[in-house]
Every structure is written in C-alpha cells, then in structure tokens.
Ligand code: GTP
C-alpha cells in the first residue's frame with residue numbers, strides 16, 4: 001500500500017515505490033501522458049501507475065477532506081453559468097493569437113484604458129451579451145495538474161489546428177486529454193488566410209482518427225478561422241456556446257464559494273496573489289479561504305483588468321490577495337464561515353505533506369548511500 005497525500009509529485013512517488021523517476025515517467029508516457037519530475041498526478045493516473053509497480057494507493061488526506069462541508073444544492077438554487085473553455089493545440093498553431101483576438105474584440109469600450117493584467121483566466125462578454133470564461137493556462141495543465149483529485153475545471157475544449165500544417169503530436173495529446181476528461185471538443189482550423197492553408201487535409205486527418213467533423217458528415221463541431229484577420233472567430237464562438245448550451249451548465253451562487261486555483265505567485269509589494277476560478281457560490285472580500293495547504297482572509301479581489309471587485313459568482317476568474325502562501329495550480333479552494341476551521345485544515349494538510357516529504361527524503365538518503373557503496 002502506497003500512502004500518499006494529494007500533493008505527491010512524480011519524483012516522490014518514484015522514491016516511495018523505490019523505482020527510478022524515469023520508470024515512472026515512462027509509465028506515464030505509455031498512458032499517453034508527458035509528465036515532469038515535479039508534476040503532480042491526478043488520482044486516477046496515480047492509481048494506475050502504482051498498480052503497474054505492484055502498489056495500491058491510499059490517500060491519507062481523505063479524512064481531512066471529508067471534514068470540508070459540502071453543501072447540497074437544491075435544483076431551484078441552481079442558475080445558469082458561463083462555460084469555462086480551454087484552448088489547446090500544437091506549438092505555434094495559434095492558441096495565443098486566437099485568445100488575443102477574442103480578448104481584444106470583446107474588451108468593452110471605456111474599459112480598454114486599463115492595463116490588462118496577466119491573469120491565467122479571463123471572462124469575455126460577446127456582443128450578444130453571452131459570456132465565456134477562458135482558461136489561459138498552458139492548455140495541458142488545465143487537464144493534468146488541474147485534474148489532480150478530480151478538480152476538473154474545463155467544460156469545453158477548443159483545439160486549434162493550423163491549416164497550413166496538420167494534426168500534430170500535441171494536437172493528438174490535446175484530443176486525448178479532452179476525451180479522457182469527457183469534455184466536448186470544438187476544432188478551430190486556423191490560419192486559413194494563408195495561401196498554403198488546406199483545411200480539408202486537416203479534416204481528412206481527423207476523419208482518419210475517427211473524428212468526423214460536421215462538414216464531413218460527423219457530429220464534432222469545427223470552424224475554419226484566421227486568428228490574424230478574425231475571419232470565422234465569431235462563428236467559432238457561437239458554436240462553442242451552442243455546444244455549451246447542451247451541457248446545461250448551472251451552479252448555485254448563494255453559498256460560500258468554492259473553486260479551483262489557476263495559478264499563484266508571490267508579488268513583492270502585494271504579497272501572495274492567487275488567480276482562482278469560482279465554480280460555485282459567491283466569493284466576497286472578507287471571506288476566509290482555504291486553498292491547498294494555505295489559508296487567509298480575502299483582503300482584495302481583482303478582475304483580469306485589475307479592477308477591484310467585492311463579489312464574484314460562479315465561472316468568474318479573479319485574482320485574490322490575502323493567502324499566507326502560494327497554492328498550486330489545480331488546488332481546490334473553499335470559503336469557510338470561520339477562520340479557525342480554514343487554518344486548522346491548512347495546518348493538517350501541511351503536516352501530512354511534511355511527513356510525506358520526510359518519508360521520501362529518507363528513501364533518497366538510503367538510495368544515495370547505496371550508490372556510494
Ligand atoms: P505556442 O504558445 O508556442 O504553442 O504557440 P501558439 O499556438 O500560441 O501560437 P501563436 O498564437 O503564438 O502563433 C504562432 C505564429 O503563427 C505567430 O507568428 C502568429 O502570428 C501566427 N499565426 C497565428 N494565427 C495565425 C493566422 O490565423 N494566420 C496567420 N497567417 N498567422 C497566424
């Protein structure tokens with residue numbers, strides 16, 4: 001039995017199982033996952049990997065997690081929420097260009113004066129008033145780190161494929177991540193403004209992978225676009241919204257907030273800044289929050305344009321000041337009525353993490369001694 005916390009990394013797992021990091025990395029690769037030493041694995045993957053080496057995983061944090069109150073939502077408490085969309089695809093196929101184009105096109109007049117802060121997620125309001133929240137993290141993180149212990153945040157994936165290129169390794173990886181997570185895909189066949197673009201070739205490659213897009217008689221949405229000229233982008237977003245409607249995304253805004261950490265860092269002047277995505281409930285300045293092994297009172301919240309806000313409902317990305325440390329991408333966060341509870345859970349998690357790292361360090365030392373002999 002392999003006793004681990006949810007924060008266990010690839011290298012720690014290797015040490016605990018007494019195998020090399022390379023062995024664990026290649027085991028992940030055979031599952032179609034590219035991982036690095038310091039990356040965390042989601043529960044599902046961890047179990048599969050451990051089993052391959054003859055171990056059974058037991059999460060020692062389970063008991064603590066059960067003490068986090070999970071309010072049941074009544075159907076009448078649920079309200080429609082904006083879809084959360086991740087853009088993925090092969091290197092240079094135009095993910096950033098697409099996100100930039102969408103963001104610029106949809107900045108509300110008058111607000112454009114403010115400096116756009118880089119936060120790992122942002123919301124856009126389309127001309128018809130509909131909202132979409134984009135996760136601007138390197139695409140795959142949203143599916144790996146963020147899937148740690150089932151913290152799935154993405155509702156939909158836009159997979160960008162350059163029409164002057166083809167379905168590439170990272171395109172395939174993105175497709176399998178989305179499929180594994182059960183997230184609907186909308187293909188954006190990009191760079192159609194280029195004379196060398198051949199969207200049909202891309203669609204044929206997809207068809208050969210059993211992925212039939214609409215104009216090939218299939219069910220998967222796809223749209224030819226140019227992130228450079230903006231051609232087709234509006235239609236692509238409409239298809240995304242159509243797909244989102246089928247999901248009937250809802251959340252209860254009238255409870256203490258919970259959600260997922262997108263990224264966090266230490267800012268010299270402001271202290272720890274965490275970008276979080278509220279997934280349910282409403283987050284307010286003054287709330288007590290717990291995120292991973294850290295807690296704190298929310299001192300201030302800002303949107304992606306740096307504007308201070310006092311309350312944020314479901315599907316809203318915000319940056320939060322007030323945590324006593326930087327949680328990791330993919331950590332769930334919860335708001336508590338009382339500060340003590342948040343603090344005590346954070347302390348228990350820290351303790352477990354410390355114990356785990358002591359256990360793994362001891363192994364490393366023995367290992368090193370072995371090597372010296
Ligand atoms: P990585 O973040 O490195 O994986 O790349 P990316 O997928 O974000 O691609 P990026 O948006 O940086 O675009 C790569 C290059 O393709 C840039 O030089 C863009 O200007 C160019 N590009 C992106 N979209 C288009 C397009 O629709 N048409 C043309 N002609 N060029 C494009």
Ligand code: MG
Pocket residue numbers: 095096097
């Ligand atoms: Mg990019």
